[in-house]
Amino acid sequence: DQQVKQNSPSLSVQEGRISILNCDYTNSMFDYFLWYKKYPAEGPTFLISISSIKDKNEDGRFTVFLNKSAKHLSLHIVPSQPGDSAVYFCAAQGRSGGSNYKLTFGKGTLLTVNP
Amino acid sequence: DAMVIQNPRYQVTQFGKPVTLSCSQTLNHNVMYWYQQKSSQAPKLLFHYYDKDFNNEADTPDNFQSRRPNTSFCFLDIRSPGLGDAAMYLCATSRDLTKREQFFGPGTRLTVL
Numbered sequence: 455d456q457q458v459k460q461n462s463p464s465l466s467v468q469e470g471r472i473s474i475l476n477c478d479y480t481n482s483m484f485d486y487f488l489w490y491k492k493y494p495a496e497g498p499t500f501l502i503s504i505s506s507i508k509d510k511n512e513d514g515r516f517t518v519f520l521n522k523s524a525k526h527l528s529l530h531i532v533p534s535q536p537g538d539s540a541v542y543f544c545a546a547q548g549r550s551g552g553s554n555y556k557l558t559f560g561k562g563t564l565l566t567v568n569p
Numbered sequence: 570d571a572m573v574i575q576n577p578r579y580q581v582t583q584f585g586k587p588v589t590l591s592c593s594q595t596l597n598h599n600v601m602y603w604y605q606q607k608s609s610q611a612p613k614l615l616f617h618y619y620d621k622d623f624n625n626e627a628d629t630p631d632n633f634q635s636r637r638p639n640t641s642f643c644f645l646d647i648r649s650p651g652l653g654d655a656a657m658y659l660c661a662t663s664r665d666l667t668k669r670e671q672f673f674g675p676g677t678r679l680t681v682l
Contacts, residue, residue, distance in 0.1 A: 456611070458611070463609075486669050488670065495675065496676075497573070497575075497659055497661075497673035497674050497675045497676050498612070498659070498673045499673070500670050500671070500672070503669065503670065543611070543612070555600070555617075555663070555666045555667075555669075556602075556614045556617070556626075557614065557661075557671060558611075559611035561609065561610060
């Protein structure tokens with residue numbers, strides 16, 4: 455049973471526009487969420503994260519929004535650039551320490567930014 | 570640059586022939602993880618080492634073993650690979666179990682003939 459879902463396998467946007475990638479989760483014990491970016495033939499690279507005590511975290515062109523009541527988070531990229539074209543993975547973790555360190559990943563969304 | 574290195578990047582083995590995948594890190598992190606990612610699937614944690622303490626996920630098949638001879642190196646051993654074990658294997662590290670961010674290597678793509 456998938457605890458982290460990325461329902462859009464792919465997304466295509468024009469350069470300069472906003473990209474919005476969505477992620478839903480089912481486990482209410484998750485308290486930390488991360489986005490990873492993956493280029494072909496490379497490992498996932500950490501992009502941005504958010505703790506469940508916040509509803510927004512911003513880093514340059516990247517903003518993550520968390521809606522705990524809906525168990526939904528989204529990654530906004532503004533403005534989108536062709537170099538942002540990659541697979542984006544949403545991941546979740548339980549409470550820090552103990553046995554809740556592990557990352558539970560979604561299946562990923564392939565973002566294509568067209569020039 | 571501090572990093573996570575995986576060798577080889579591509580590995581081909583025969584059905585039933587043991588294979589070992591290698592991971593090394595220059596980050597001096599205490600925790601090393603092995604994930605399996607099958608085509609179009611989410612990466613799935615197999616096990617991790619916290620220092621020398623090995624922790625297996627409940628649903629990791631017995632066919633998969635791991636060794637960590639020192640802080641820098643960790644190996645994934647597949648004793649008798651089956652066709653279903655063909656996947657990308659990702660190694661990751663974190664400073665310790667309280668630090669949330671994990672750093673990934675480029676992965677080893679395993680093909681089983």
